[in-house]
Amino acid sequence: MATRKLFTLVFLKRQGSVLLGLKTRGLGKGLWNGFGGKIEDGESVVNCARRELREECGLMASDLKQLGVVKYEADFEECASIVHVFTSSKFEGEEKASEEMNPIKWYKYHDIPYMQMWPDSVSWYPLMLQEKFFSAHVIYSTESTIRESIIQEYGSINNALKLAQ
Numbered sequence: 001m002a003t004r005k006l007f008t009l010v011f012l013k014r015q016g017s018v019l020l021g022l023k024t025r026g027l028g029k030g031l032w033n034g035f036g037g038k039i040e041d042g043e044s045v046v047n048c049a050r051r052e053l054r055e056e057c058g059l060m061a062s063d064l065k066q067l068g069v070v071k072y073e074a075d076f077e078e079c080a081s082i083v084h085v086f087t088s089s090k091f092e093g094e095e096k097a098s099e100e101m102n103p104i105k106w107y108k109y110h111d112i113p114y115m116q117m118w119p120d121s122v123s124w125y126p127l128m129l130q131e132k133f134f135s136a137h138v139i140y141s142t143e144s145t146i147r148e149s150i151i152q153e154y155g156s157i158n159n160a161l162k163l164a165q
């Protein structure tokens with residue numbers, strides 16, 4: 001089996017708003033997203049989430065909670081990507097854009113710029129915003145076209161994590 005790329009993705013929440021950043025380079029350049037990146041060798045998933053969040057927006061989360069797993073596959077790629085999705089509403093530090101995410105901005109839940117985001121976002125953000133446990137299995141046929149997507153909601157994170165196995 002081809003190996004998988006492992007990523008984290010963190011959403012900070014404050015009074016009905018979520019913090020997003022505009023990606024300036026690499027994967028997802030020009031799209032708004034939460035904060036995250038590749039899990040390094042030997043690094044735990046949650047430590048990666050903490051590190052990428054601090055590197056990309058200057059904030060340190062104190063109640064990171066894993067809500068979901070998104071598995072991306074593409075007809076034109078051998079390797080799947082697994083994204084571990086976290087939220088937190090307790091954080092400290094100085095909010096600051098970074099080289100990779102600039103600008104960063106708080107968006108009201110009803111004002112999220114889905115048209116300038118990965119096309120699958122609209123299918124699972126509502127669950128993430130409501131603090132539901134979920135998994136999303138998304139298969140792209142081209143870089144901007146989804147061929148298939150299966151979104152599931154769970155009572156705990158354990159079932160969602162099965163998608164990451």
Ligand SMILES: CNc1ncnc2c1ncn2[C@@H]1O[C@H](COP(=O)(O)OP(=O)(O)OP(=O)(O)O)[C@@H](O)[C@H]1O
Pocket residue numbers: 007008009025026027028033034035036037038039052072081083118
């Ligand atoms: C269709 N597939 C995908 N759709 C939507 N989002 C995806 C994704 N695959 C990965 N993601 C997220 O996009 C960021 C990439 O981060 P990426 O810049 O590659 O990682 P990292 O910061 O380690 O990179 P540097 O090596 O420092 O440049 C990271 O938040 C990750 O969760």
